[in-house]
Amino acid sequence: MAKPVSIQVWNPNGKYRVISTKPMPGTRWINLLIEQDCRVEICTEKKTILSVDDIIALIGNKCDGVIGQLTEDWGDTLFAALSRAGGKAFSNMAVGYNNVDVNAANKHGVAVGNTPGVLTETTAELAASLSLAASRRIVEADEFMRAGLYDGWLPHLFVGNLLKGQTVGVIGAGRIGSAYARMMVEGFKMNLIYYDLYQSTRLEKFVTAYGEFLKSNGEQPVYWKRASTMEEVLREADVISLHPVLDKTTYHLINKDSLATMKKEAILVNCSRGPVVDEVALVEHLKQNPMFRVGLDVFEDEPFMKPGLAEMKNAVVVPHIASASKWTREGMATLAALNVLGKIKGYPIWSDPNRVEPFLNENSPPPAACPSIVNAKALGLPVSKL
Ligand SMILES: NC(=O)c1ccc[n+]([C@@H]2O[C@H](COP(=O)([O-])OP(=O)(O)OC[C@H]3O[C@@H](n4cnc5c(N)ncnc54)[C@H](O)[C@@H]3O)[C@@H](O)[C@H]2O)c1
Numbered sequence: 001m002a003k004p005v006s007i008q009v010w011n012p013n014g015k016y017r018v019i020s021t022k023p024m025p026g027t028r029w030i031n032l033l034i035e036q037d038c039r040v041e042i043c044t045e046k047k048t049i050l051s052v053d054d055i056i057a058l059i060g061n062k063c064d065g066v067i068g069q070l071t072e073d074w075g076d077t078l079f080a081a082l083s084r085a086g087g088k089a090f091s092n093m094a095v096g097y098n099n100v101d102v103n104a105a106n107k108h109g110v111a112v113g114n115t116p117g118v119l120t121e122t123t124a125e126l127a128a129s130l131s132l133a134a135s136r137r138i139v140e141a142d143e144f145m146r147a148g149l150y151d152g153w154l155p156h157l158f159v160g161n162l163l164k165g166q167t168v169g170v171i172g173a174g175r176i177g178s179a180y181a182r183m184m185v186e187g188f189k190m191n192l193i194y195y196d197l198y199q200s201t202r203l204e205k206f207v208t209a210y211g212e213f214l215k216s217n218g219e220q221p222v223y224w225k226r227a228s229t230m231e232e233v234l235r236e237a238d239v240i241s242l243h244p245v246l247d248k249t250t251y252h253l254i255n256k257d258s259l260a261t262m263k264k265e266a267i268l269v270n271c272s273r274g275p276v277v278d279e280v281a282l283v284e285h286l287k288q289n290p291m292f293r294v295g296l297d298v299f300e301d302e303p304f305m306k307p308g309l310a311e312m313k314n315a316v317v318v319p320h321i322a323s324a325s326k327w328t329r330e331g332m333a334t335l336a337a338l339n340v341l342g343k344i345k346g347y348p349i350w351s352d353p354n355r356v357e358p359f360l361n362e363n364s365p366p367p368a369a370c371p372s373i374v375n376a377k378a379l380g381l382p383v384s385k386l
């Protein structure tokens with residue numbers, strides 16, 4: 001058993017004990033909990049990733065709800081501990097919840113929250129940034145400059161790819177994938193090809209309308225295509241960005257074979273989850289194809305990179321920061337806190353997790369609902385009429 005971890009306590013006499021396994025940005029989330037009679041305990045332990053034992057020690061004998069992080073392993077052991085302590089709610093401070101065993105949560109009657117919507121644009125902007133950084137070789141050029149190697153303009157110096165008129169491919173055109181597609185189509189006049197299990201009519205309508213606008217201005221229009229297979233996207237796109245959920249259907253979706261299907265000078269961006277890409281195969285592909293480039297925010301074995309990746313000049317790598325804008329991170333903290341608070345207070349579940357703005361308006365109290373509970377149906381929780 002790990003030794004008890006250090007905590008900061010807010011509102012010590014609060015009736016409901018809510019734990020956050022990490023300090024989170026902003027103070028609104030703390031205030032919202034305190035106003036509703038919660039004692040808030042924030043783990044201030046220095047180590048970045050808490051173990052299951054650390055979290056069991058935090059939960060203790062009485063705990064009404066926990067706000068946790070995507071780095072934690074929320075399986076049967078933790079849900080059993082939370083349930084024994086009287087807890088009925090857990091929320092990830094993330095939209096992705098592949099670190100959570102939802103069946104185990106169901107078994108112990110614990111509601112599982114996530115934070116959709118508030119991070120859509122911020123994450124799409126990072127994917128767009130990585131697309132640009134990779135296509136225009138920004139990191140390589142920056143390193144070159146700082147190393148004092150620049151001794152004058154040259155026709156061949158850091159020549160990269162023009163995005164305008166090329167095709168952007170999106171795999172997983174949900175909230176973030178669609179936002180990214182719109183940025184790339186509108187910002188850089190790229191054509192779109194996408195693959196998703198579901199049709200994205202809104203995205204298609206957007207590209208059609210933008211194409212008509214360009215045409216009416218005498219410019220080359222843009223086009224969209226919904227691919228019937230992922231391979232079609234891999235074959236046709238010049239820049240491919242991955243935005244599906246991580247589950248058993250998307251594990252190693254990008255592997256040796258799929259990499260071989262892509263154009264030799266293609267750009268691959270991953271802001272979804274690391275294991276969507278077979279990173280060992282990717283390193284080999286980068287070695288064999290120096291004109292192929294990647295922009296990665298996520299890694300298969302975070303916080304580590306597979307051997308060889310750090311040395312690849314044709315890879316841009318950042319440490320899982322896609323949702324890291326101040327507004328988004330504060331909003332994620334708010335949504336996660338309100339998921340836990342709402343369940344403790346017996347509120348119903350918000351009917352549309354794609355429309356969470358009312359919870360984020362600092363000038364009015366949030367609706368009396370849980371913004372997003374992924375196992376609401378399985379637990380038979382009522383849906384809000386608001
Ligand atoms: N890097 C980051 O910091 C960061 C930030 C936010 C989200 N994410 C990741 O992005 C994911 C997507 O977030 P979202 O809000 O857009 O979710 P979403 O549910 O709106 O979109 C996911 C899409 O993936 C599609 N999909 C599922 N299985 C697929 C498959 N086998 N092939 C193709 N498409 C498939 C779904 O139909 C859906 O449209 C999250 O689950 C999370 O893992 C990462």
Ligand SMILES: O=C(O)[C@H](O)CO
Pocket residue numbers: 070093094095096097119322323
């Ligand atoms: O799933 C998520 O929300 C991200 O990975 C962190 O923002």
